[in-house]
Amino acid sequence: MVMTPFKVLAEPKRERILKLLATKPLSVNEIAEFLNMGQPQTSKHLKVLLDANFVWYEVKAQNRIYHLDHQGFDEVDKWLRSIKNFMVT
């Protein structure tokens, strides 16, 4: 699907997933339950976040425990700074 980092973050539900994962790493079903989302959509959103390096996962039994990944955030941070460096006010 190949999305820009901003496009990945543009979806409110993905924003909420990241906010939730900031509190603690969670499995797919836990995320789905916390956010009242269906499991398939949750998986799909997680895949988008994974491809853009906003999350990574650890296999634990039949579960995949998703964690935040700093790489995606760093990229956004870098973009922000590249613009802010030129800002007057």
Place this chain on the structure above:
Amino acid sequence: MVMTPFKVLAEPKRERILKLLATKPLSVNEIAEFLNMGQPQTSKHLKVLLDANFVWYEVKAQNRIYHLDHQGFDEVDKWLRSIKNFMVT
């Protein structure tokens, strides 16, 4: 239209407008020319950026000179930090 800051930045052309404005303030037609975009689309994108406080404009004769506005960027920065504070790695 009411968009989240990330949704505003999700459109590649709006990203390019901001990058361009980081070099210097420009009028609508100048932006349209630099980026090979139609004038109406350019106006429309600028309105979206304006509503989200990524740009502001100064009236100069018949022209509107658009500038970057730190407010929009600050908001994104704030969001990033609110997540990074909880990141382990």
Place this chain on the structure above:
DNA sequence: CAGATATATACGTTTCAAGCAATATTCAAA
């Protein structure tokens, strides 16, 4: 005021990604 220039808005069309339901895959435990 008339004409010209710069910008904004309205409208119809199109495109792309989210949502949902069904199905497939993976892996563990008995």
Place this chain on the structure above:
DNA sequence: TTTGAATATTGCTTGAAACGTATATATCTG
């Protein structure tokens, strides 16, 4: 090796936003 639980994938439908064209508004200049 069968069963069940957790997760991923596929296909279809739908809605929101981008695009192009045409038109409207505003502001300068003569």
